[in-house]
Structure formats: structure tokens, C-alpha cells
Amino acid sequence: MNALIRKLEHFVKLSPGDRAILTRAASERVRKFGPRADITREGDRPKDVHLVLTGWACRYKQLEDGRRQVVSFFLPGDMCDLNVFILKEMDHSIGTITSATVADLSREFFDEISAGYPRIATALWWETLVNAAIQREWTMNLGQRTALERMAHLFCEIFFRFRLAGFAEGLSCDFPLTQADLADATGLSKVHVNRTLQELRAGRLVILKGKTLTVPSLERLMDAALFNANYLHMDHEGRQLDANEFPDATDGAKARDLAKGY
Amino acid sequence: MNALIRKLEHFVKLSPGDRAILTRAASERVRKFGPRADITREGDRPKDVHLVLTGWACRYKQLEDGRRQVVSFFLPGDMCDLNVFILKEMDHSIGTITSATVADLSREFFDEISAGYPRIATALWWETLVNAAIQREWTMNLGQRTALERMAHLFCEIFFRFRLAGFAEGLSCDFPLTQADLADATGLSKVHVNRTLQELRAGRLVILKGKTLTVPSLERLMDAALFNANYLHMDHEGRQLDANEFPDATDGAKARDLAKGY
DNA sequence: ACAAAAAAATAACATAGGTTATTGAATAGG
DNA sequence: CCTATTCAATAACCTATGTTATTTTTTTGT
Numbered sequence: 001m002n003a004l005i006r007k008l009e010h011f012v013k014l015s016p017g018d019r020a021i022l023t024r025a026a027s028e029r030v031r032k033f034g035p036r037a038d039i040t041r042e043g044d045r046p047k048d049v050h051l052v053l054t055g056w057a058c059r060y061k062q063l064e065d066g067r068r069q070v071v072s073f074f075l076p077g078d079m080c081d082l083n084v085f086i087l088k089e090m091d092h093s094i095g096t097i098t099s100a101t102v103a104d105l106s107r108e109f110f111d112e113i114s115a116g117y118p119r120i121a122t123a124l125w126w127e128t129l130v131n132a133a134i135q136r137e138w139t140m141n142l143g144q145r146t147a148l149e150r151m152a153h154l155f156c157e158i159f160f161r162f163r164l165a166g167f168a169e170g171l172s173c174d175f176p177l178t179q180a181d182l183a184d185a186t187g188l189s190k191v192h193v194n195r196t197l198q199e200l201r202a203g204r205l206v207i208l209k210g211k212t213l214t215v216p217s218l219e220r221l222m223d224a225a226l227f228n229a230n231y232l233h234m235d236h237e238g239r240q241l242d243a244n245e246f247p248d249a250t251d252g253a254k255a256r257d258l259a260k261g262y
Numbered sequence: 263m264n265a266l267i268r269k270l271e272h273f274v275k276l277s278p279g280d281r282a283i284l285t286r287a288a289s290e291r292v293r294k295f296g297p298r299a300d301i302t303r304e305g306d307r308p309k310d311v312h313l314v315l316t317g318w319a320c321r322y323k324q325l326e327d328g329r330r331q332v333v334s335f336f337l338p339g340d341m342c343d344l345n346v347f348i349l350k351e352m353d354h355s356i357g358t359i360t361s362a363t364v365a366d367l368s369r370e371f372f373d374e375i376s377a378g379y380p381r382i383a384t385a386l387w388w389e390t391l392v393n394a395a396i397q398r399e400w401t402m403n404l405g406q407r408t409a410l411e412r413m414a415h416l417f418c419e420i421f422f423r424f425r426l427a428g429f430a431e432g433l434s435c436d437f438p439l440t441q442a443d444l445a446d447a448t449g450l451s452k453v454h455v456n457r458t459l460q461e462l463r464a465g466r467l468v469i470l471k472g473k474t475l476t477v478p479s480l481e482r483l484m485d486a487a488l489f490n491a492n493y494l495h496m497d498h499e500g501r502q503l504d505a506n507e508f509p510d511a512t513d514g515a516k517a518r519d520l521a522k523g524y
Numbered sequence: 525a526c527a528a529a530a531a532a533a534t535a536a537c538a539t540a541g542g543t544t545a546t547t548g549a550a551t552a553g554g
Numbered sequence: 555c556c557t558a559t560t561c562a563a564t565a566a567c568c569t570a571t572g573t574t575a576t577t578t579t580t581t582t583g584t
Contacts, residue, residue, distance in 0.1 A: 042492075061402045063488050069405040071398045081394060083387050091395050091493040125345050128390075132343060133353050135397040136333045140323045142404035143331040143449030147571070178531060187405030189572050194533060196571095210580095226325050230304075231353040409541070440561065451542050456563060458541095 002026055003077025003165040004051060008123035010164055010234055018120050021112070026053060029104045039094040039102060046084035048104035052076055055100025056176055060184065061092045070185040072135065073097075073158065077165040082110065082128055098176045126233070133231040142187050145226065147196045150186045152225035155206055159215055160232055175213035200224075264288055265339025265427040266313060270385035272426055272496055280382050283374070288315060291366045301356040301364060308346035310366035314338055317362025318438055322446065323354045332447040334397065335359075335420065339427040344372065344390055360438045388495070395493040404449050407488065409458045412448045414487035417468055421477055422494055437475035462486075 005022050008014060014022075030053065033039060039050055039057065057074040071092065074080070080094060085107050114121050134157070141150050158175070162168040179197065183190045200206045205221050207214040215221050222229075267284050270276060276284075292315065295301060301312055301319065319336040333354065336342070342356060347369050376383050396419070403412050420437070424430035441459065445452045462468045467483050469476040477483050484491075 059398070061398065063402075063406060065488070067406040069402040071401045081391055083391060086384065086388055087391055087495050088497050089492060089495075091495070092398060122348065125348055129343055129345065129349055132394055132397065135394065135401060136321070136323065136354060139333045139397065139400050139404060140325075140331040142401060144325060144329040179533095180531080190532090191534090191573075192571055198533085226327070230351060233349050233351075233353070235350050441563095442561080452562090453543075453564090454541050460563085 003053070003075075003167070004079070005077075006166040007077045007164050008120070008127065011126040012119045012123040014119055014123070018117055021117060022120065025105055025109050026051060026103045029106075031102050031104065033096045033100050033102065035096055035099050037096050039096065040090050041093045042090050044090045046087055046090055048106055049079055049082060049084060049110070050094065051079040051103045051105055053101040053103055056097040057094060057100055057102070058097055058181075058185075059092050059094050068184050069187065070181065071138065072131070073185070075158070075161055075165060076167070079105070079127070081131075082124060097181060130231075130233050133233065137231045147186070147188050147192055148199055149225050150188070151182065151193070151196050151200060152205060152221055153227055154182070154186060155200075155213060155215065156218070156222055156225050156227040156229075157232075159213070159218065159221075160229055160234070164232070164234060171216060171218075172212050172214045174211060175208065176211045265315070265337075265429070266341070267339075268428040269339045269426050270382070270389065273388040274381045274385040276381055276385070280379055283379060284382065287367055287371050288313060288365045291368075293364050293366065295358045295362050295364060297358055297361050299358050301358065302352050303355045304352050306352045308349055308352055310368055311341055311344060311346060311372070312356060313341040313365045313367055315363040315365055318359040319356060319362055319364070320359055320443075320447075321354050321356050330446050331449065332443065333400065334393070335447070337420070337423055337427060338429070340423075341367070341389070343393075344386060359443060392493075392495050395495065399493045409448070409450055409454055410461055411487050412450070413444065413455070413458050413462060414467060414483055415489055416444070416448060417462075417475060417477065418480070418484055418487050418489040418491075419494075421475070421480065421483075422491055422496070426494070426496060433478060433480075434474050434476045436473060437470065438473045 002019075002023055004026065005014065005019055008022075029048075033055075040046070042061070052074045054076050058070045059072045059074070059080070060068055060070045062068045074094070084090075113124070137153075137157070141153050145153060159168060159173060162173045167173055177185075179193045180190055182188075182197075183193045186193065188196070197206075197208065201208070203224070204216055205224055207216065221227070264281075264285055266288065267276065267281055270284075291310075295317075302308070304323070314336045316338050319340075320332045321334045321336070321342070322330055322332045324330045336356070346352075375386070399415075399419070403415050407415060421430060421435060424435045429435055439447075441455045442452055444450075444459075445455045448455065450458070459468075459470065463470070465486070466478055467486055469478065483489070
């Protein structure tokens with residue numbers, strides 16, 4: 001059930017205790033939102049870290065004149081910036097796409113993690129670094145890729161991230177974004193998103209029907225997008241900590257070292 | 263002298279001991295680079311955190327076919343992602359613009375910080391969050407702003423960041439970027455950068471001569487850019503920790519709490 | 525099951541920004 | 555100090571993407 005755990009385990013093997021505290025945190029202070037609802041708004045004082053449990057959400061920014069840019073998507077298991085609470089004001093808004101459930105994680109939860117759950121702390125750092133890498137890739141996407149490449153790239157990214165969190169059965173995944181959402185995320189106009197989508201469909205690169213995305217050949221889509229998955233840092237080889245090595249968070253000097261923070 | 267210290271002190275008041283360890287770290291393992299030299303390349307294993315002491319550098323990504331996007335600039339006092347060492351491979355390159363000196367900071371240095379220098383740890387978290395915010399703003403910049411707004415925005419950002427690090431005397435600051443660099447950073451062609459620059463000059467929004475940027479009226483430039491500085495989180499009011507409150511890093515339960523990590 | 529609303533598709537036309545090529549002005553290096 | 559490069563400027567032309575408007579299809583709420 002817990003997409004966050006599944007995702008983090010791609011980087012670090014978690015112990016039963018690790019999983020328990022994550023499960024607990026994801027079940028306290030859960031809120032439900034309808035579709036197209038704001039979770040926080042630019043200018044608000046950040047109070048909690050938001051973890052998306054179900055549904056899709058996004059970060060977005062708006063200019064005074066209304067131009068809107070989606071700067072990232074939150075899929076189940078994704079959370080907003082660690083430590084946001086140290087900032088005075090949000091510089092962007094977070095809103096739902098579909099109806100969604102969100103767990104609010106307190107500062108205290110993170111204190112607890114960094115004091116006694118080194119594997120989780122490491123995994124959260126990994127998540128932070130991956131999110132930064134994704135944001136950089138979006139910069140590249142908007143700055144250099146053509147409309148077709150850009151959309152293909154977004155489809156690839158979502159498909160990969162979905163798989164990482166354990167969704168995306170086979171060639172298909174849930175895909176509730178409207179063409180207007182795609183426009184806001186790719187910096188294209190709605191009309192051009194529509195045109196480009198038709199081009200992608202004509203090339204059998206994606207099948208987008210109902211609210212489902214099907215990718216007949218991920219390889220061909222990746223080629224069309226000039227997609228290189230390295231920025232998602234999904235490497236299993238990279239597992240730095242192993243539950244067998246430190247069976248318990250409270251055990252051994254090495255674990256304590258790792259708990260020190262970062 | 264130390265731009266990093268000056269920058270961090272905009273968020274947290276550092277103690278003499280804090281300043282000392284930062285100064286020490288910035289003087290060990292210093293490397294010099296010529297202009298247009300790579301500090302790390304995509305695919306390399308990250309080993310250290312790089313702190314730019316003098317000169318300008320940038321992060322960039324490249325597509326197979328050579329299209330290049332600068333995804334961020336490093337000014338003196340800027341450093342690359344904390345904790346990069348937990349990743350297996352760099353997903354981008356870092357290269358100099360001008361000749362530059364760079365200090366390499368080890369994993370051990372950060373362990374030391376998070377164990378005994380809570381104010382620095384907090385300030386580095388602030389820096390991490392600001393960098394994430396900057397990257398989001400670049401996404402917005404490329405996705406929604408016109409060429410003129412985009413360039414004006416970049417000038418504003420650099421001007422603000424320069425001031426924060428204690429450079430930028432009055433209305434001017436050092437500005438070694440070529441039009442080709444600006445093109446790579448804004449996702450525009452060199453020719454259009456040139457055109458747009460002339461438009462900015464005609465409107466007396468910037469004076470760019472030699473390697474110096476002069477902003478006759480920051481207010482007017484900000485208007486032209488639809489620039490809102492909130493994403494830089496420069497608020498003094500936001501200072502969370504004060505050196506007077508915790509004169510020594512090793513002192514008191516409160517400091518220890520804060521040292522826990524995040 | 526139906527009406528109302530939202531989303532997607534299509535069309536005609538407009539433009540911001542890209543491309544290629546050439547020339548002129550600064551720098552830098554020997 | 556002179557030459558070789560790099561950088562900036564200008565020009566003519568081109569195209570990817572934006573705009574506005576309308577129609578068709580799908581979804582949603584009752």
C-alpha cells in the first residue's frame with residue numbers, strides 16, 4: 001500500500017521498524033482533498049511536510065498576469081521539500097489534480113527520523129537529491145527540447161516514477177492530466193499540446209485514452225524524448241545501507257554516525 | 263572575504279567558532295581552474311561538495327545532439343548539492359565560466375557540521391531550500407516568460423544573489439557571461455539574446471559593457487521581469503537561530519536538539 | 525438518462541524566436 | 555605590436571508555436 005516505502009526501498013533496504021514508523025506517520029493527520037484544490041498557497045507559512053498518499057498533485061507558480069507554470073508533479077509517495085518549515089513563506093503553491101489524500105508530517109517527525117532512523121534519513125536525502133535532479137531536468141526540458149520531445153519526456157518521466165512507486169502495471173498507468181495541465185507543465189499552449197499529442201499518437205508512441213496512458217514501446221518513446229533515466233538515480237547498486245547490516249536503528253556506533261544528520 | 267559566510271549570515275547569525283570552521287574548510291583542498299574548464303562531468307562519481315570561492319561557474323546538461331542548457335550559475339559562496347556523495351553518478355556537469363578557485367568539501371566535513379555546528383547545519387538547509395526554489399523559478403522562467411522578461415529576470419536574480427554574498431557595489435556588478443552563455447541559460451538563440459539585449463539597453467533597463475552589469479533602476483528591471491524576490495528567501499526576520507542565544511555550538515540542550523540533523 | 529459543463533479537436537491566421545551567413549569590434553597570446 | 559580568435563552586431567529569411575474562435579466529444583452531476 002505505502003508508495004513512499006516502496007519508493008525509498010529502491011535506494012535503501014528498510015527494516016520492519018523503519019517501515020512501521022513510516023506507516024504510522026502516513027496514517028496520522030491525513031487530509032482528503034477534492035480535485036483542483038489547493039493544499040498550500042504561495043505566501044503561506046509552511047507548517048508541515050506534505051506527503052501524497054493517493055491521487056495526483058502538483059506544485060505551481062503564477063505570474064501576476066495569470067500565466068501559470070506547473071513546476072513539478074506529486075505522485076503517490078512523493079513529498080514536498082524536507083524542512084520547509086525553516087522558511088518564512090511558501091514561494092509556490094501546491095494543489096491537487098485529482099482528489100487526493102495527503103498526510104501532514106511534522107517537524108517533530110523529522111527530528112525523530114534523524115535521531116533514530118538513519119536508513120530513512122539517508123533515503124530521504126536521496127529523495128531530496130532526486131527531486132532536485134528532476135527539477136533540473138525540467139529546466140533542460142523547457143529550455144532545449146522541442147514540443148514533441150518535451151511531451152514525450154514528460155510521459156517517460158511519469159512512467160518511470162510510477163513504476164518506482166510500484167504502480168504502472170505493464171505498459172499502462174493511470175494518467176489524469178488534462179491537456180490544459182500538460183500545457184501548464186510543458187510551457188506550451190493547449191492547442192499545441194493537442195497537435196503534439198496527435199503527432200505522438202500517429203507515431204504510436206503513446207496511447208492516451210480515458211485517463212490511462214499506454215506506452216507501446218518505452219524504448220521508442222525514450223528515443224523520441226532523448227530521455228536518459230540517469231537523473232532519476234534509480235540504481236539498485238547504489239544502496240548505501242542494508243537492513244541486514246544494521247538490523248536495528250538503535251544499534252551500533254555506525255548507525256549512530258549515520259544518524260547524525262545529513 | 264568569505265562569501266559563503268556572508269551569505270549564510272543572512273539567515274543565521276554565526277558564532278566565531280562557526281566562522282572559523284567554515285573558513286578552515288574553505289582553505290583546505292582548494293583547486294584553481296582556468297576559464298571554461300570542467301570541475302565534474304556527467305557520469306562521474308561524486309566525491310566532494312564543491313564550494314566556489316572566486317569566479318563564476320555553472321551547472322549544465324547536454325543532449326546527445328549537443329544542445330546545451332545551463333541549469334544554474336554558481337557565484338562565489340555557492341556550493342553544489344549537499345550530500346551528492348550518496349549518489350552513484352553525476353547527472354550533470356559543473357564547469358567554470360571564468361577562471362575560478364574551488365574548495366572541495368568532504369563528507370567528513372559535513373558529518374562534523376551536523377554533529378557540532380547546528381547553526382551552520384540550519385544555514386546549509388536554508389541554502390539547499392533556496393537553491394531548490396531558484397531551480398523552480400528557472401522552470402517558470404523558461405516555461406512562461408518572454409525573451410525580454412526572461413533575460414531581465416536572470417539579471418535581477420544575479421544582481422540580488424551578488425548583493426547577498428556582499429559583492430555588487432551600488433548599481434553595478436561583475437558580469438563575465440558572454441551572449442552565448444546567456445543563450446544557454448535562457449534557452450534562446452544567440453541571435454535572439456543579442457536582439458533582446460539591445461531592447462533592454464534601449465529601454466535603459468541594463469547597461470552591459472566590458473564585463474560589468476549596471477542596473478540603473480532595479481525597480482524598473484524587476485517590473486520588466488515580473489520579478490518577485492520571495493523565492494530567494496532573503497528575509498532577515500526569518501533568522502531562526504541567533505548566536506547570542508546559543509553562544510557556543512556545544513552548549514545547551516536546545517543546541518543539541520538542533521544538531522540532530524535536518 | 526439528460527442537461528450542463530468540461531475537455532478535446534479542428535481551423536485559420538499571427539508572431540516570437542530560430543537559422544544561416546556575413547561583418548565588425550574586442551581580446552588574448554606570441 | 556600584430557595576428558588569430560573570440561565575441562558582438564546586423565541582416566534576410568524561415569518555422570515552430572501561439573492566438574482566437576468554433577465545433578465536437580466526453581464527463582459529471584442530478
